[in-house]
Amino acid sequence: MSWTEERIELLTRLWGEGRSASQIAAELGGVTRNAVIGKVHRLKLDNRPKGGSDESVAEITPAAIPVAVAAPSPAPVPEPVVVVAQAPAPRPEPEAAPVPQRPTPAPSIAPAAAPAPAAPRILTPTLPSTPPLRAPMPQRQPMVHSIGATALKMSPETEAFEDAQIFGHSEGGEVVPMSRNLTLVQLSERTCKWPLGDPLSPDFRFCGNHSQDSSPYCKHHARIAFQPVSERRRVR
DNA sequence: CCCTGATTCGC
């Protein structure tokens, strides 16, 4: 890959927006963050708008939300941050940071568009098999980690379910972990890759919470994705 | 650890 005019332009723009070198590298493709940094220096694009109040990248801080650590289940599950579903993810937009790509925190998820085969130019993260609706378990179930290998389709119910959790449409004061809502390029090897919302929407995000070991999901979503199957037939 | 950006230096 070479630094074509377009690529340099994109680099300049993204860098100006405060994106990290690794993110830019991921976006550009074919380059490492080192290359990006090196190029940035050569272009003398240094010092970005960082003076005074910087809020770096668009990453919502879970800590900025009224939390309530409640353990409904006897089993003390050390979840990250737990929030009583209520406020629609208040994103304290800093000052002077016109980020065109940053969609509003609109919780609205497109009415389940048909899962068109969007060209995955990057690795497509493993989608969770459509998890059946799961009511808050009063007690722990025997963990029988097994994947219900289902088709890669997102059921509207799944999205609605997630949506309800994240943005608190539950009346019963349901307590759920707060997702970090990361974009694709922000995912790393140990971030939860549970999708949130419509993959075709610019609002599409991933949970992004810390995932245990090599698990693709955080504790919370792993429990949804890997459910004990009682009546499961051998798939042969 | 994981992530940043900064610098160096052989190519």
Next chain:
DNA sequence: GCGAATCAGG
């Protein structure tokens, strides 16, 4: 000019 290796910091 380029970018991997390295360094320094949060």
